[in-house]
Amino acid sequence: MHGKGDHKARLFAFLGVLLLFVFPISVGSMTIWRFWGITTDKTADNLGRDILEALPANAIVFVSRDTPLFASQYVRYALGIRSDVILIHANRMWSRDYQDVLRSAFPLIVVPKTDPPSVFAREFIAANSPGHPIYTNSKFPLENGMYWVPEGLLYRLTKEHELPVLKTLEEVNEKIWQSYRDPTTGILGRYNHLMLSDVRGVYADARLTMGRVLLRGGATEGAREQFIASIHYGSDSDAPDAYTLLGLTELFLKHCDAARAAFGKARETSFVPSPVLTYYEAVNFRDCDVDSAKASELFSRYEKIKQSEEIPIAPQ
Structure with a gap:
């Protein structure tokens, strides 16, 4: 029994020493990998x-x-x-x-x-x-x-x-975008550095702007491509809007599953999901999936959310 106890003690001691060496080395290696080349990154x-x-x-x-x-x-x-x-x-x-x-x-x-x-x-x-x-x-x-x-x-x-x-505007913008660099291919492709990560948002926001213009003009397919491009840049601040607008374009195009998935991603990427997502999901079930029961449930949920946000006015 005493021999077995010594063996376990030696094993735990060995594992402890190994952990003390491996953990710092792994953390250090990860840090080096994240920051390698940052001084020359463009x-x-x-x-x-x-x-x-x-x-x-x-x-x-x-x-x-x-x-x-x-x-x-x-x-x-x-x-x-x-x-x-x-x-x-x-x-x-x-x-x-x-x-x-x-x-x-x-x-x-x-x-x-x-x-x-x-x-x-x-x-x-x-x-x-x-x-x-x-x-x-x-x-x-x-x-x-x-x-x-x-x-x-x-x-x-x-x-x-x-x-x-609208067509000319779309063509001019596409030519300009083709001349741009992709910020996700540099060091941001390895790690989302705090200061550099805002670069993602500059590109993503511009794509969102163009997508909104095309959507208002009725160029739904073109708008869809802009919203997909915005999502590609991986901007945390722009993702909820990009997914919401992508969901709308998919809904207008009768891509029911894609619309539902996009609205789901909009919820997932939002710190506080907008109540309007519930409304859009209800419309998707009503007009696209043709599920009147589910649509009615979501419309009722949306109305309750809106009522809870209203400020009651005391009677005179």
Whole structure:
């Protein structure tokens, strides 16, 4: 008995020592694998290049949001790529000191002195749009007769009489997207690094925008492809909307199983699933699967959810 006890003790001691060595080595190896090549990874650079390289000559582009702003500013001003493009920090363009910087750095453009500063963007556009194509990655209000039209990762300022037909818009965007790099093929393909992972959202959100435009225009198949492309980028923040909209397109196309699966993924990827998913699922069972009992159950559930969200008003 004593010999067996010694044997077990030695075995446990050996396993303990082995664990103490193997666990740190495995953790260290995983960490090295995740971060290997991060110093030479071009995911952020490629985002900046994709924003700039598709622009026409002498374009002006307003950029906001940290990730696209940092990436595009670095590529434009540190690497000197597309030196003809005038890249403007959109969130600072109302600042007097930043306007002075623009006048000094870009003497060939008109930087109006406005009061109040809130009208700066409109006056800037009015003064410079005749000689420069103007783009932005975040829409802001325009004068009547002017629109922001999606082109890849950006929106292009477009006059009403120059608005493209839906087919042309789809073709232009497809050509631009074919020139872009895929952010999931770099280091993000191995590990979702916190800072770099936001790059996924920049691409995914732009695909969602284009998909919505096509869906509103009745180009359901084209919209479906955009939503699938958005999902491909693996953006946690965009996935619920992408799956929901994909489910709608599948529903419109009478792809019943695919619609149900997409709505299920929308729930799965949402921190707090939207009540409207229940409504869409009910419509799917009513119009696509033709299951009136299940549809009625889901419609009732949706109504109860909506009623629970209403704020009761006390009687006078």
